[in-house]
Amino acid sequence: MKRTLIIALLLCLVPCCAMAFDFEVDGVYYNITDRAKRTVEVTHWEEKTGERGKPMRVQHHHCCGHDHANEQLTPEHLKLIKLDEEAVQRERTAYIGKVNVPAVVRYKGVKYKVVGVGDGSFYSRERLTEITLPSTITYIGEGAFENCSALKEVQIPAAVTRIGFAAFRRCLALTTLTLPSDLRTLDIYAFAFCTGITQVQMPATLDRFPGNAFFHCVRLKSIFMPHAVPPIVGNDYGLKMDFKNMVFYVPEKVLPLYQKDEYWCKQNVQPINNRKK
Secondary structure, eight states: OHHHHHHHHHHHHGGGGOOSOSEEETTEEEEEEETTTTEEEEEOOOSEEOGGGOEEOOOSTTSSOOOTTTSOOOHHHHHHHHHHHHHHHHHHHSSOEEEEOOSEEEETTEEEEEEEEOTTTTTTOTTEEEEEOOTTOOEEOTTTTTTOTTOOEEOOOTTOOEEOTTTTTTOTTOOEEEOOTTOOEEOTTTTTTOTTOOEEEOOTTOOEEEGGGGTTOTTOOEEEOOOSSOOEEEOGGGOOOOOTTOEEEEOGGGHHHHHHSTTGGGSOEEEGGGSOO
C-alpha cells in the first residue's frame, strides 16, 4: 500500500517537470511567444518561475523520502532524478561570461524572431559579464538581469519600449546608462541599487520620471533630459528619492518651465550646455 501511494505521488509530480523553456540553441534558452508569427523571448532554464519572474530551483529526488542506495526506484522516479541532474548541469554552465543573443534563431528547421527578454531570464547570474542584445528586442521583463553583479555594460536596443520591475536591480558593475529612444515604460526599481551608475541619458518619450527606478544609485550625479515639458515625477511604494546631490540637464530654451514647476524648481536643474565636458 505504501509503495503504491509513493508511486501515485511521483506520477502526480511528473507534469510539474515541464521545462520553463521551449528550446535551447547555443547556450541561450527560449520560450515561443507566438507560433503563428514565429517569435520567441529569451528565458531561464529552471522548471518553475516564482514571484516577479524569478526562477525557482526544484530538487525532486532530494525530498522524496527514498533510500537511493538500497531501494529499487521506479522508471518515473528515475526520470525525475535525470531531470534534476540536467538542471544541476545547466546551473553550472548557463549564462557565464559573454552571452550573445541573435536576432533570429533556428530550431527544428523553423526560424524564430527574438522579440524580448523574459522575466527572470538572467536572474542572479553573477558570472555574466557582457550581454549583446539584437535590435529586434522590444521589451525587457521583470528581474531579467537582477543581481547580475558582474555585468559591466549593456546596450539596450533602441526598439525597447518597456523595462520591467527590478530588471537591472543590483547590477553593481554598471557605470553609465543610455535608455532607448522609444522607451515608454520604465518600471519601479528598474536600476535600483546600481551603485556604479554615474550618469543617465533619459529619452523624451518618458513623460513620467520614475524616481524609484534609480533608488539608492548613490553615485548617480547627472541625468540628461531632452524633454520639452517637465515630466511628472513618480515615487511609488513610499520610498522617496533624494536628488540633492544630482544635476538635471535640460534644453536651455525650456529651462524656465522647470524653474516654474512646483517640483522641479526645488531641484538642481541646469541647461545642457552648462555640463562639464
